[in-house]
Amino acid sequence: MRWGVVTFPGSLDDADAVYALREVMGQDAVALWHKDESLQGAGCIVLPGGFSYGDYLRCGAIARFSPIMKSIIGFAADGGLVLGICNGFQILCEARLLPGALTRNRSLSFVCEQVNLRVENAKTPFTRSCRDRDLLRIPVKHGEGSYTAPESEIRQLEERGQILLRYTDRTGVPTEATNPNGSLHSIAGIANQRFNVCGLMPHPEHAVEAMLGGEDGRRIFQSIIDSAP
Amino acid sequence: MTSNVASLPGDPHVNEALARDHGVSADEYRRILEILGRTPTFTELGVFSVAWSEHCSYKSSRRHLKMLQPDRERVAVGAGENAGAIDVGDGWLAVFKIESHNHPSYVEPYQGAATGVGGIVRDIFTMGARPVANLNSLKFGSFSHPRTRYLLGGVVGGIGGYGNCVGIPTVGGEVMFDAAYNGNILVNAFCLGLVRKGEILSAKARGVGNPVIYVGSATGRDGIHGASLLASAEFAARSDHKRPTVQVGDPFAEKLLIEACLEAAKTGAIVAIQDMGAAGLTSSSSEMAGRSDGLGIDLELDRVPLREEDLTPYEMLLSESQERMLIVGERGRESELISVFEKWDLHAVVIGEITDTSRWRARYRGLTVADLPVKSLTDGAPLYDRPAAAPNRNWQHSMVVDRKPPQHPPGSDALRRLLDNPNLASKRWVFRQYDCLVRGNTVIGPGSDASVLRIKGTKRGLALKVDSNPRACSLNPYVGAIATVCESALNVACSGARPLAITNCLNYGNPQRPEIMWQFIRGVEGLRAAADALGVPVISGNVSFYNETEGRSIPPTPTIAVVGVIEAVSKRVTQHFKRAGDVIAIVRTNPPQLAASEYAAMFGGGTDWLAEIDLAREAALIDALVEASGRGLVSSAHDISDGGFAVALAECCFAPDSLTGAEVKLPESEGDLASILFGEGSSGVVVSAEAGAMTELRAIFARHALEARTIGTVTSAARLKIGSGISEDTNELRSIYESALTRRLGNVG
Numbered sequence: 001m002r003w004g005v006v007t008f009p010g011s012l013d014d015a016d017a018v019y020a021l022r023e024v025m026g027q028d029a030v031a032l033w034h035k036d037e038s039l040q041g042a043g044c045i046v047l048p049g050g051f052s053y054g055d056y057l058r059c060g061a062i063a064r065f066s067p068i069m070k071s072i073i074g075f076a077a078d079g080g081l082v083l084g085i086c087n088g089f090q091i092l093c094e095a096r097l098l099p100g101a102l103t104r105n106r107s108l109s110f111v112c113e114q115v116n117l118r119v120e121n122a123k124t125p126f127t128r129s130c131r132d133r134d135l136l137r138i139p140v141k142h143g144e145g146s147y148t149a150p151e152s153e154i155r156q157l158e159e160r161g162q163i164l165l166r167y168t169d170r171t172g173v174p175t176e177a178t179n180p181n182g183s184l185h186s187i188a189g190i191a192n193q194r195f196n197v198c199g200l201m202p203h204p205e206h207a208v209e210a211m212l213g214g215e216d217g218r219r220i221f222q223s224i225i226d227s228a229p
Numbered sequence: 230m231t232s233n234v235a236s237l238p239g240d241p242h243v244n245e246a247l248a249r250d251h252g253v254s255a256d257e258y259r260r261i262l263e264i265l266g267r268t269p270t271f272t273e274l275g276v277f278s279v280a281w282s283e284h285c286s287y288k289s290s291r292r293h294l295k296m297l298q299p300d301r302e303r304v305a306v307g308a309g310e311n312a313g314a315i316d317v318g319d320g321w322l323a324v325f326k327i328e329s330h331n332h333p334s335y336v337e338p339y340q341g342a343a344t345g346v347g348g349i350v351r352d353i354f355t356m357g358a359r360p361v362a363n364l365n366s367l368k369f370g371s372f373s374h375p376r377t378r379y380l381l382g383g384v385v386g387g388i389g390g391y392g393n394c395v396g397i398p399t400v401g402g403e404v405m406f407d408a409a410y411n412g413n414i415l416v417n418a419f420c421l422g423l424v425r426k427g428e429i430l431s432a433k434a435r436g437v438g439n440p441v442i443y444v445g446s447a448t449g450r451d452g453i454h455g456a457s458l459l460a461s462a463e464f465a466a467r468s469d470h471k472r473p474t475v476q477v478g479d480p481f482a483e484k485l486l487i488e489a490c491l492e493a494a495k496t497g498a499i500v501a502i503q504d505m506g507a508a509g510l511t512s513s514s515s516e517m518a519g520r521s522d523g524l525g526i527d528l529e530l531d532r533v534p535l536r537e538e539d540l541t542p543y544e545m546l547l548s549e550s551q552e553r554m555l556i557v558g559e560r561g562r563e564s565e566l567i568s569v570f571e572k573w574d575l576h577a578v579v580i581g582e583i584t585d586t587s588r589w590r591a592r593y594r595g596l597t598v599a600d601l602p603v604k605s606l607t608d609g610a611p612l613y614d615r616p617a618a619a620p621n622r623n624w625q626h627s628m629v630v631d632r633k634p635p636q637h638p639p640g641s642d643a644l645r646r647l648l649d650n651p652n653l654a655s656k657r658w659v660f661r662q663y664d665c666l667v668r669g670n671t672v673i674g675p676g677s678d679a680s681v682l683r684i685k686g687t688k689r690g691l692a693l694k695v696d697s698n699p700r701a702c703s704l705n706p707y708v709g710a711i712a713t714v715c716e717s718a719l720n721v722a723c724s725g726a727r728p729l730a731i732t733n734c735l736n737y738g739n740p741q742r743p744e745i746m747w748q749f750i751r752g753v754e755g756l757r758a759a760a761d762a763l764g765v766p767v768i769s770g771n772v773s774f775y776n777e778t779e780g781r782s783i784p785p786t787p788t789i790a791v792v793g794v795i796e797a798v799s800k801r802v803t804q805h806f807k808r809a810g811d812v813i814a815i816v817r818t819n820p821p822q823l824a825a826s827e828y829a830a831m832f833g834g835g836t837d838w839l840a841e842i843d844l845a846r847e848a849a850l851i852d853a854l855v856e857a858s859g860r861g862l863v864s865s866a867h868d869i870s871d872g873g874f875a876v877a878l879a880e881c882c883f884a885p886d887s888l889t890g891a892e893v894k895l896p897e898s899e900g901d902l903a904s905i906l907f908g909e910g911s912s913g914v915v916v917s918a919e920a921g922a923m924t925e926l927r928a929i930f931a932r933h934a935l936e937a938r939t940i941g942t943v944t945s946a947a948r949l950k951i952g953s954g955i956s957e958d959t960n961e962l963r964s965i966y967e968s969a970l971t972r973r974l975g976n977v978g
Binding site: 009010012013015016019020049050051053054055056109110112113141143205206211212213 | 386389390393394395396479480481482484485573574660661662663664665666667668669670671672683685798799
């Protein structure tokens, strides 16, 4: 399967995602430019972290109108796999491919640190190389990562298993203190109802090499590789 | 162009008084009259005032900075370009520099710090290098000062807001609080970039007829006189009115500019490039032309992209609007370059050309508004040999020296209180707000002695450390400067890297006072002595004078960043103990002393006398550490600096993912206990190694005429025992150390 990693103006982790996929995971990965419409035959699209268009309006609010997003919205509607990381997650929410929104961190400050994550649903294309309740250690780095949605929406997400990852302590228990941004229900990652679109605040592309702090992010990419048609 | 220079309607009448308001002295004004043979236009006066400002011209320091010039063969690019470069192996050059943004950050902390980062980053990618790491050195007033909290939040927010958004990791830094900085904080920003050998770009204009291309953001009125009236003058009590001289940063535009410039570099059509930093269009254009003898530059100001329509030539030439670069392109390849910038939605406009006239000329609406010799703005700027004199007996030290006997017994409680001191405690509150991961090279991030990056595609690593020691410098500006270089180089060596080169940011008071000039010269002499002894050339730097408020100067604060190389990054070493059972040894280079120590600042017992540092022993220690870690013998290595031996040992126990203890005897059986436990002053390192490796390790140190004395072992029990006096739970010590800042500042995250 070919991966397409989108570069918007202001994308920052695009090169890191391409590196993780090509050099570490051994995948065929191509860079996609925001002004283009072609997805170059990619089977999974990655919307990387960063500050697309400067995020001066709302995070991801402008990126959703770019030419490439038109193609990606169609691709997702056809069941194509889409992974949004950090700013990519924000863009997917703005594009209504995922429910809810990401707002300013509870502390009102940017936070960069390793977090512990519990796998909540291991039966999805994004988590299938894990088991339920596995713990992953992957970093977050964002100023606006507090996941929010109406309580009814959250309940549906919980019931349908759309919550994929939750912030927890080292033993797998979600607590107020281990929630880095104030997300409702300690939500760190979700999928859409069809389980082909996923948004994560943690950065799996920054957890693929032991020398750089850990390899747990590989399991997210490996899950997608294993899910390829 | 016509040779007749014209004033514009509405220009103020130029005379000596107006010059003085521009910070141009009567002597300097007379010199302008001589150079031109006529009265300057208002535009020309503005141009001279910024080009001849202390900030741009280095007129008080240039004479002395010659002392720092490195031997040519040691460096790939030295002084004279925007930053220096060294060969780090496998075809890569590392380009790096540190620069101050002190006054803007005091007046407007968020934007001041943000644009400080933006400016230093441009100095790096202007050389064709991809910026891969930022560091910073911050000095604030005392924690209890009412403005400190506001300044700290603003500066950290600004560094993060800018650095995080341009996608360059902030991998380390230092933060200090002391009342000596109550009225004048320091914000020194460092950036390092990597470029392939042979692909480095120059800032030296070449080729008569080559186009001068303006790229990046449009020009506005922000930052006018930032270099002259803000950066080159001391503060009065209220500086709020200077806020409009602080620029406003747009990190998004900078990110686009980085990508566009690096892409444009690949075309090979860039002859020279320089960022429009201090004094904006004036300095970038005159400096590029001034680097080549005989070349001149003609600018057509009507073509400058503007944010507002009615900017005057004076404002366009002096604006310090951010995220702008000036390129000398190859004639005939303009459109090739412009199309790259258009792809990234940035302005790119030909605004002039290189001439053979040796003149710097600007035209506006058909009139020549400035016509001067290029070199009068650069090499021909005033050069002063300011009087320097050691202070007399009644000289008030800028940092308090408490000569009373220590008021606190040197034991457990002193250790706890030192770990709770914001200067020694964990800076996690600060660095958690910085993205230290982006670009995927960070092997050791903030929180160990030096930060380590890998160089992709090689086995190599780079180690980086920024340091300063104002307490020592205020006691003795010469020895203090040596101590600063030694400490940062030793930190780099502790990580396993061979220190290769340094960059410095020299922060001092008003150079028109002889005792300040004396501090500065002694500082430069100390730098040179240490750089020579340790074999680390100074490849770039920056001077910041006038760090004073109402006649009170900051302590002399030379900030040093050292960059080193690890041949195999897999052999990097951190300061934290790794395994219970490892043997702990101490290597002392110089006797520990309470003078200029954190302990003395808290409890007294300091002296106003600083012992000389044995540089040969410091150099030997560095060599021994690099050799030992290269052979894989070292489990951990940590320098004994702020807080002394006891604090260093506690820090060794605080690994990010585990907690150990240690049981050691006192390193010295005789002497003053406070000095042994808490003394500072280039006094060595604490290393740990597997028991089986200790013999070989000791032999390596012995070959370098140093003694590694075994003092104890790492324990799995979370308890730190030092001699018979200290026995503390390391869980508790760590919680004091980790919570000291949060407790004072509130939680973040």
